[in-house]
Amino acid sequence: MTALVEARPAVDEERPSRDRVKRPSAPRRVADALVTATGKVAAILVLLAVWETAPRLGLVDATFLPPFSTVVDAWWRLATSGQLADDTGASLARSLSGFGLAVAVAVPLGLLIGWYKPVATLLGPLLEVFRNTAALALLPVLVLLLGIGETSKIAIVCYACTWPILLNTISAVRGVDPTLLRLAKSVDLSGFRLFQKVILPAAVPTVFTGIRLAGAVSILVLVAAEMVGAKAGLGYLINASQFNFAIPRMYAGIITISAIGVVFNQVLVALERRFTSWRV
Amino acid sequence: MSGHISFRDVTKRFAVRDRASRRRTEFTAVRGVDLDVERGEFLVLVGPSGCGKSTLLDLLGGLTEPSEGRVLLDGAPITGPGLDRGVVFQQYALLPWRTAQGNVEFGLEAAGVPRRERPGRAREFLDLVGLAGFEDRHPHQLSGGMRQRVAIARSLAYDPAVLLMDEPFAALDAQTRESLQDELLRIWRRTGKTVVFITHSIDEAVYLGQRVAVLTSRPGRVKEVVGIELGDRADGVDLRSSAEFARYRHRIWELLHDEVSRAQRQEKEVAPV
Ligand SMILES: Nc1ncnc2c1ncn2[C@@H]1O[C@H](COP(=O)(O)OP(=O)(O)OP(=O)(O)O)[C@@H](O)[C@H]1O
Ligand SMILES: [Mg+2]
Numbered sequence: 389m390t391a392l393v394e395a396r397p398a399v400d401e402e403r404p405s406r407d408r409v410k411r412p413s414a415p416r417r418v419a420d421a422l423v424t425a426t427g428k429v430a431a432i433l434v435l436l437a438v439w440e441t442a443p444r445l446g447l448v449d450a451t452f453l454p455p456f457s458t459v460v461d462a463w464w465r466l467a468t469s470g471q472l473a474d475d476t477g478a479s480l481a482r483s484l485s486g487f488g489l490a491v492a493v494a495v496p497l498g499l500l501i502g503w504y505k506p507v508a509t510l511l512g513p514l515l516e517v518f519r520n521t522a523a524l525a526l527l528p529v530l531v532l533l534l535g536i537g538e539t540s541k542i543a544i545v546c547y548a549c550t551w552p553i554l555l556n557t558i559s560a561v562r563g564v565d566p567t568l569l570r571l572a573k574s575v576d577l578s579g580f581r582l583f584q585k586v587i588l589p590a591a592v593p594t595v596f597t598g599i600r601l602a603g604a605v606s607i608l609v610l611v612a613a614e615m616v617g618a619k620a621g622l623g624y625l626i627n628a629s630q631f632n633f634a635i636p637r638m639y640a641g642i643i644t645i646s647a648i649g650v651v652f653n654q655v656l657v658a659l660e661r662r663f664t665s666w667r668v
Numbered sequence: 669m670s671g672h673i674s675f676r677d678v679t680k681r682f683a684v685r686d687r688a689s690r691r692r693t694e695f696t697a698v699r700g701v702d703l704d705v706e707r708g709e710f711l712v713l714v715g716p717s718g719c720g721k722s723t724l725l726d727l728l729g730g731l732t733e734p735s736e737g738r739v740l741l742d743g744a745p746i747t748g749p750g751l752d753r754g755v756v757f758q759q760y761a762l763l764p765w766r767t768a769q770g771n772v773e774f775g776l777e778a779a780g781v782p783r784r785e786r787p788g789r790a791r792e793f794l795d796l797v798g799l800a801g802f803e804d805r806h807p808h809q810l811s812g813g814m815r816q817r818v819a820i821a822r823s824l825a826y827d828p829a830v831l832l833m834d835e836p837f838a839a840l841d842a843q844t845r846e847s848l849q850d851e852l853l854r855i856w857r858r859t860g861k862t863v864v865f866i867t868h869s870i871d872e873a874v875y876l877g878q879r880v881a882v883l884t885s886r887p888g889r890v891k892e893v894v895g896i897e898l899g900d901r902a903d904g905v906d907l908r909s910s911a912e913f914a915r916y917r918h919r920i921w922e923l924l925h926d927e928v929s930r931a932q933r934q935e936k937e938v939a940p941v
Contacts, residue, residue, distance in 0.1 A: 571761040574729050575778035575826075576749045585774065589765045666765045666806045 454636045462636035463643065471625075476644060478620040479610060482538065486545025487606040491599060494550045498557025498595070503587065508558075519555070523548035523609055527616065536617045541610065548609040549602035556598025560591035593667065596660040603656045607649045622648075671704035672862055673728065673830065678702075678737035679887075680723050697723045699887040701737070707829075710856055710863045712873040714924060715883030715891075716931035721866045724888070725832050728864060729755045741830070751779045754823030756833040760815045762807040768794060768814075769803040772822045779826035793821040797851065813844035817851075824855065830862045838868060849875060870924070874898075874916045875908060882923040885931035892923055 436456050443450035466472040501508045501515075527544055534540040564587055572578075572586045614623025622645050629638035678701040681694045698720035705711045713721050726732045727739050730749040739746045741753075754775075762771050772790035781789065794803055797817040807815055816836055823831060837845045849872065856863055867873050873880045877896050884891045896916055898907060907913055 567757055567759045567761040568763065570731065571755070571757065571763075572778075573731055574749050574753075574755040575775055576751060577778050581778075585777065586763070589763070592765075664765075667808070 452635060454639065458636045459639040459643065462634075463640035466625075466637060466640055472640075472644065475620055475622050475625045475641070476648070478618075478624075479614065479622045479645075480648070482541045482614075482621065483545060483606045483610045486542045486610070487549050487602060489542070489546040490549035490553055490602060490606075493546075494553035494598075494602075495557055495595060498554045498598075499561055499583075499588075499591070501554075502558040502561025502591075503583070515554070519551055524612055527613060531617070541613045541618070544613050545606050545610050548605050552601035552605060553595070553598040556601070557591065557595050560594030560598075561587060563594065564590040593660075593664045596656075596663060600653065600656045600660060603652050604649065607645065607652065611645055672707040672709070672742060673703075673705040673864070674738075674740040675701045675703040675724070675727075676738045676740065678724075678727065678734045678739055680720065680727065680732065681735040696887040698883075698889070700889055703881060703890050703893075705862060705864060707862055708860050710853075710865065710876060710878045712877030712880045713864065713866045713883065714868070714870065714873050714880060714920065715888055716885045716924070716928045717868075718931065718935075719883045719886050719927070720888035721883060722834055725755070725834050725864065725866060728830070729753055729832050731755075751826050752828050753830045753832055754826065754828035756816075756819050756823050756831065756836045758835040758838055760807070760812075760819045762815055762818055764807050767804050767806055768799060768810065768818045768821075771807070771818050772825050775822045775826045781826065789825055790821075793825040794818070796824065796855065797821045811844075813840050813848060816840065816848065820852070820855075824859065824861075828861070830864065831856075833863065833865045835866050835868060837872065845872070852876070870917050870920050871908065873920060874913060880916075880920055882920060883927070885927045885934060891927065894919060894923070 439453070439456040441455075442448050443453050443455045463472070501511055523544060526547065527540075530540040530543050530547075534543055568586055568590060572582050577585060610621070611623035611626070614621040615627040618624040622641050626638050626641040626645075629635070629641060679699045680697045682697060683692055684695045685691070686693050701720075701724065703724075713724065715721050723732070727734055728741075728746065730746050730753070763774060766774060769787070769790050772793055773786045776786045776789055791800075791803060794800060797820055799814060799817055799821065802810065802814065805814075807818070810818065816839075820836070837848055840848065852863075853876065865876060867876075874896055880894045880896060882891045882894065883889065894916065898910070898912055898916075
């Protein structure tokens with residue numbers, strides 16, 4: 389969150405003064421920021437309050453939806469016993485490996501497909517087929533081929549993350565402003581230098597959109613994959629807790645995953661801002 | 669016998685797909701253009717919309733090739749783009765991720781200017797177009813006029829002999845436009861470059877051009893080249909309201925008028941592409 393706030397002023401402060409909206413005084417700004425922050429967390433606080441009171445008032449069955457404080461309690465015990473760290477570590481390692489692999493493969497591949505017509509013609513039909521195959525439908529296949537261990541889980545995450553990155557990268561390259569291409573041509577830029585100086589920087593924002601989508605996908609898919617034959621990981625934790633009827637632990641696992649998802653997304657957003665700070 | 673730039677009986681056709689019959693047909697944008705531009709001359713091209721002005725500039729820039737005829741630069745046919753010609757586009761064509769300075773350096777990088785010389789050269793030319801102090805702004809932080817000045821600085825910085833400008837001031841307000849016109853004339857006199865300048869504005873054509881080439885409606889040919897003799901542009905004289913200026917304006921308006929109405933009739937008859 390802090391990186392987010394820091395990334396902005398770099399642009400704002402350079403604005404010509406006539407564009408700048410009159411800044412309110414410092415105490416006023418702090419007050420405004422507090423109001424905004426309160427507004428942002430208000431909805432979450434309401435949700436938590438309902439979660440806490442509804443089971444206590446008997447509006448829902450406390451066995452299936454224990455009060456939030458009970459969940460926090462379970463979460464704390466998981467955290468202190470070290471199990472949470474183990475499971476989170478296992479999940480993150482898989483998620484990030486799959487995600488990282490996907491970035492490493494899909495960005496260059498997308499650039500190639502987007503730029504070189506023959507590559508697009510060659511791979512186009514193949515992409516069409518695979519892209520319309522749901523990632524999780526392939527999980528059994530991957531388990532058969534790669535076994536039930538880490539490889540198949542990383543592979544499924546990588547597979548699922550590849551698509552948003554690949555498709556966005558392709559359209560990023562194809563969507564480069566034609567005037568910029570004409571400009572490059574007029575100064576006789578071609579080949580690698582054209583790619584490096586025009587295509588690549590122009591594609592960055594759209595590529596990042598894909599990477600951000602893939603970040604969310606990596607966690608969604610991983611949890612599902614971990615529910616099938618894993619011995620550690622948050623998906624495993626959730627599934628096993630439900631199986632053992634340790635309902636508060638199950639919710640503790642779910643909350644952890646949501647938190648990781650939010651943090652991961654914020655990190656990617658901050659990175660995106662850093663790389664595209666030249667945008668309006 | 670040939671000048672600095674010569675169009676020799678140049679025809680340019682585009683392959684287009686007819687929408688109704690779905691057949692490929694040819695579309696003639698310009699036909700049989702003959703035109704010479706002297707070294708150091710400021711030539712303005714005017715003509716009805718769609719008559720092929722941009723096409724002629726693209727041919728000069730080496731961005732397309734003629735279907736027939738030849739486009740010569742110093743006696744040799746133009747075979748492709750090159751840094752001996754600088755193009756200023758109507759849409760500025762600035763790289764949004766680079767600062768003003770970075771955009772000017774882009775041309776220098778393409779021209780192979782050593783890394784150490786680039787920042788100084790870029791600053792020098794930003795200064796020349798009146799943008800000293802704006803080096804670190806990104807394009808979205810600049811006004812339209814400033815952006816176009818960055819584009820002009822970029823084209824000047826790698827020192828092409830010829831400057832090709834396609835309606836560079838069309839998107840600007842009247843005041844900015846006039847001040848950029850004066851600035852361009854000042855730079856042109858100082859650098860002695862050959863300028864080929866496209867505009868839709870008759871006033872701009874008369875004010876800037878040493879000669880104004882009027883094109884016919886599509887397919888474009890050179891209808892007439894009008895030499896402009898406005899005498900010395902002494903400071904403080906409002907050239908635009910002089911009697912001679914009005915005479916030239918009227919002359920070009922007459923030449924254009926018939927062509928514009930013909931072009932409009934054409935467009936109603938067939939709406940190609
Ligand atoms: N790549 C292309 N493919 C097919 N037709 C084209 C192409 N480029 C231009 N044309 C056609 O050639 C004709 C001349 O185009 P050009 O852009 O040179 O006109 P122009 O005189 O610059 O017009 P304007 O004043 O509106 O900019 C137009 O009718 C246009 O439709
Ligand atoms: Mg044009």
